Amino acid sequence: MxxxxxxxxxxxxxxxxxxxxxxxxxxxxxxxxxxxxxxxxxxxxxxAPAPASASASAPASQGQHNAADVAFAKGMIPHHRQAVEMAGLAPDRARSAEVKKLAADIKKAQDPEIRTLSGWLTSWGEEVPAEGAMDHSAHGTGGMMTAGEMTELEDASGKAFDTAFLEMMIRHHEGAVQMAKTEQADGAYGPATKMAGEIITSQSAEIEQMTRLLGEN
The missing domain is CATH 1.20.5 (Single alpha-helices involved in coiled-coils or other helix-helix interfaces)
Known part of the structure; x- marks a missing residue:
């Protein structure tokens, strides 16, 4: 046991x-x-901190703008508005099919840019140029037409309209190109300087096209 x-x-x-x-x-x-x-x-x-830091800095860099950007937007809006107004006269007055197409292309390109420029000014707390009065005050500057020149264009038709339209729009485009070059040199807002580059490229090409059409007209 x-x-x-x-x-x-x-x-x-x-x-x-x-x-x-x-x-x-x-x-x-x-x-x-x-x-x-x-x-x-x-x-x-x-x-983890790296992406957070990068995402925090991205909007800040995109949001930076200066006085040159504001001046570019405020100047280009009435400038584009007048180009669109001139282009709107072509369908009923131009004789050349090429002039009509060019006018349609100008309107198609510049209408959206007016909306974009206006959106930038609003987001910056700046005033968007009013229709009408602001446009007329800028006539004669930056290649813009005077009230008398706009009346002359409205009263023309056929070959006379084609000639007047091309001569005026060449001068108008030259003014826009110069404004865009100033923005590229002095501006700080990336999207604005990018638009300026696109304006220089597209409108310089249209100046060459209009100069050729003027020689054939």
Missing amino acids: TRKRSLVRRGAAVAAAGAAALVLAACGGDGDSPAGHGDHNAPASSS
Whole structure:
């Protein structure tokens, strides 16, 4: 009986030792686990600030503008409006199909730019030039037509209209190109200097086209 109790006690002791070993092993595994998670999280937390910083700086750089950008937008809006007004006379007055197409292309290009320029001024807290009075006050500057020249164009038709339209629009485009070059040199707002470059490219090409048409007219 004594021998039997001794065996039972010994078996219980072995079982307890085994259980203790298992507990220690499990504890060791738990200890490794947080370290592993810590290592896993470290790269994510260290890389997170970079994109946040980049995204925060992007709007700031896009939003920068200066007085030259404001002057460009305020000057180009009435300038474009007059070009669109001149182009609108062509369908009923021009004789040349090429002049009619050119006028349509000018209207198609400049109408959206007027909306874009107006949107910039609004976002900057600046006043958008009013229709009418502002346009007339700018006549004779930047290649813009005077009231008398606009009346002359409205009263012309056929070949006389084609000639007057081409001569006036060449001068008008030259004024726009000069305004755009000033924006490229002095402006700070990326989208505005980009538009200026597009105006220089497209209107310089149209000046060449109109000069050719004028020679053929």
